[in-house]
Amino acid sequence: MARMSWREACQLDSSLVSLERFFTVPPDYAQTLTGGLTNRCWKIVESNGRAYVWRPTTPITQAFSISRFQEFQILSSIQDSGLSPKPVSINDKGLLVEWLEGASLADSLSFEQLLEALVAVHNVPTTRIPVAPFNFTARVDHYWIQLKPELKSEEYQTIYRDWRNAPSLAEVTATLCHFDLAGYNMVASEAGIQIIDWEYATIGDPRLDLTLSIDVADVDEMEAIHQYCQMRQIEGIDDWFEGVRAWRPRANMMAMLWYLLAFQLWGDEYYYQQAEQLKQQFCT
CATH class of the missing domain: 3.90.1200.10 (Aminoglycoside phosphotransferase (APH), C-terminal lobe)
Structure with missing residues (x-):
C-alpha cells in the first residue's frame, strides 16, 4: 500500500476531489489499497485517526455492472446488522464507507x-x-x-x-x-x-x-x-x-x-x- 499526502492522492485520483466538501479539514493522508480487480480503493485517514475507505466509480466498475449507489442502499439498509461497514457518503464519483480495523x-x-x-x-x-x-x-x-x-x-x-x-x-x-x-x-x-x-x-x-x-x-x-x-x-x-x-x-x-x-x-x-x-x- 502506497501512503501519500491528501493533495498527492487527489492528483493521482481525481475522484477524491469530490470529497472535499465532506472533509471540512483535509485528511492527514491517503493510502492505496490492494484488492480485487474492481475495487481499486483508498484508505483515507483524518488527523484524529478516523479512517474511511473510498470506493470510486470507474469505467471498470461500470464494465462489470457495479453500482455504487446500489451498494450504498444495501449498506444503509443493513448497517445495524453488524455484518458490514457503515456507509458514510455517496456521490456520482464513488462511495465512502467506514474503515473496519481488523485482520x-x-x-x-x-x-x-x-x-x-x-x-x-x-x-x-x-x-x-x-x-x-x-x-x-x-x-x-x-x-x-x-x-x-x-x-x-x-x-x-x-x-x-x-x-x-x-x-x-x-x-x-x-x-x-x-x-x-x-x-x-x-x-x-x-x-x-x-x-x-x-x-x-x-x-x-x-x-x-x-x-x-x-x-x-x-x-x-x-x-x-x-x-x-x-x-x-x-x-x-x-x-x-x-x-x-x-x-x-x-x-x-x-x-x-x-x-x-x-x-x-x-x-x-x-x-x-x-x-x-x-x-x-x-x-x-
Missing part, C-alpha cells in the same frame, strides 16, 4: 466460519432493501456484449449460449446475497467477523450464493449443503442439492465471462488462463 481472513477462514457468515447474510430481512432482484441472464449478457470479437471463440460462444438462462427450479425465498463471500472479503474485528466489498451484493437466489462460496472454499458439496440447511433450519433439502447442481455450470460460465472481460480490460494473462481453465471444465 483479513484470506488465509485463515474455516468453512464453518464462512457458512455462518453466509447464513447471517441470507437471514437479513429484505423488505427494506430497495434494490431490484438479480437477473442472471442480464448480467451474463452484459459481460458477453462487451467482449471483443477476437475473444468470442466458437467454444466460448457455445458455452455462453447453452447456459445463459437461469435454471428452472423449485421456488425458494430470495435473500440478500453477497455473491463474493470468501476469506479475502472478511475481517476479524473487535465486533467479530465482518464482511467487506459488497459491490456485487443484491437480492437473489441463495442457492447461487451458496454455490459460489462452496466453489471458492473448495469443500465437499453435499456436506456443505447439509450443514447450511441445518443452520438455517431448512426442510426440503433436496431442492437445495438440485439448486446448487443446476447453478454450478451457470456460475462457472458467469465466472468464465468475468475473467475474459477482466483480461480484455487489464491485459493480464492470469485472467485469460482462469477463463481457459473454466472453459476446459465444460469441454471435458
